[in-house]
Amino acid sequence: MTTKLSYEGDDIFPERQSRDDMKASNATCLIWGADLTSTNRRRQVRHELREHAIAAFAATRAHATLRHLIVAYRCALHLRDRVQITAYSESRRIHADLELKRARDIDVIMIDVTGLVDNHLAEQRFNELAVRRAGVAGYAAISWNDIRHQSIQVASAQDIV
Known part of the structure; x- marks a missing residue:
C-alpha cells in the first residue's frame, strides 16, 4: 500500500499546502490545519477547535485508506493549556465516531504546533506515522x-499512560 499525506484545512504549513498534490485522495494520513490565533478568548478558541475537529472528521470521507488523522493547531500562547484539554476530548470523540463509521481503527491525534519553526521535521514526523498501522494510541493530544x-x-502512546 502506498502511503500518502494529505494537507487540508487552514494554511499552517504554507510551503507544503501550496503544492496541488498535497490534497491527495486515499491518503493514509490526513493532516488538518487549524489556525486558532485570531482569538484570545478561551471559550471562543475551544469552540473553533471543535469546529475544526468536525470539519476534519467530514474530510475523512474522501480517504478510504485513512489510518491516521492529525489535527495540527496553533493558538495564543496563554491559551495552550486550556486548549489541550479540549483537544484531548475532541480526539477521543472523533476517534470513537470514526470507529463506529468505518468499523476499523483510525488514530486521531491533536498536535499543538504553536511555536513550530521546522516544517521539514514536522513533515518527517508525519511521514513516519503514515507508514505505521493504526491502533497503537487510538487518540491523543500532544504538543x-x-x-x-x-x-x-x-x-501518543505516552499520552495514554
Whole structure:
C-alpha cells in the first residue's frame, strides 16, 4: 500500500499546502490545519477547535485508506493549556465516531504546533506515522515539544499512560 499525506484545512504549513498534490485522495494520513490565533478568548478558541475537529472528521470521507488523522493547531500562547484539554476530548470523540463509521481503527491525534519553526521535521514526523498501522494510541493530544525528539506514535502512546 502506498502511503500518502494529505494537507487540508487552514494554511499552517504554507510551503507544503501550496503544492496541488498535497490534497491527495486515499491518503493514509490526513493532516488538518487549524489556525486558532485570531482569538484570545478561551471559550471562543475551544469552540473553533471543535469546529475544526468536525470539519476534519467530514474530510475523512474522501480517504478510504485513512489510518491516521492529525489535527495540527496553533493558538495564543496563554491559551495552550486550556486548549489541550479540549483537544484531548475532541480526539477521543472523533476517534470513537470514526470507529463506529468505518468499523476499523483510525488514530486521531491533536498536535499543538504553536511555536513550530521546522516544517521539514514536522513533515518527517508525519511521514513516519503514515507508514505505521493504526491502533497503537487510538487518540491523543500532544504538543510539538513532545514530538521534537521522538515519533508521533511514541509520544501518543505516552499520552495514554
